[in-house]
Amino acid sequence: METMPSTILLPRNVLEIILHASRSSHPREFVAMIRGEGNRIKELLLLPGTIQGDRFASVRLDMMPLDSDVIGVVHSHPSRNNHPSGADLNMFSKTGNVNLIVRYPYGGVEDIAAYDSVGNPREIYIVD
16 A cells, blocks of 8 residues: 655745635635645536535535545645644545645634545645
8 A cells, every 4th residue: 555745835826825715714614625646636626515614614426526536635624723623624635635624814824734535644845
């Protein structure tokens, strides 16, 4: 079994999109699927039927394209907490090995935490 690198490569332009979408959705949660390859994020994928609430966000996994390179999910927490909840861990287990939680105030990479599919922390490196 191949192991995943412990770091996630996050392009600066995708970071800016995540931060902007999180600020724009506040105080509701923002959620999107992550497309990429291995540990490198390429882009975000917004799915139809996404639900954004004050304390939750969910995606309809049955709407995920079969040919997509989905490697995980990103969502915001409208609080200063970027640790996964039980519901987050459940979603991570179904979406992939690159999962991001961005916390308020959505100012920069210091507000984003990364996790694998079972909730183990991962490091983030910003790339151009």
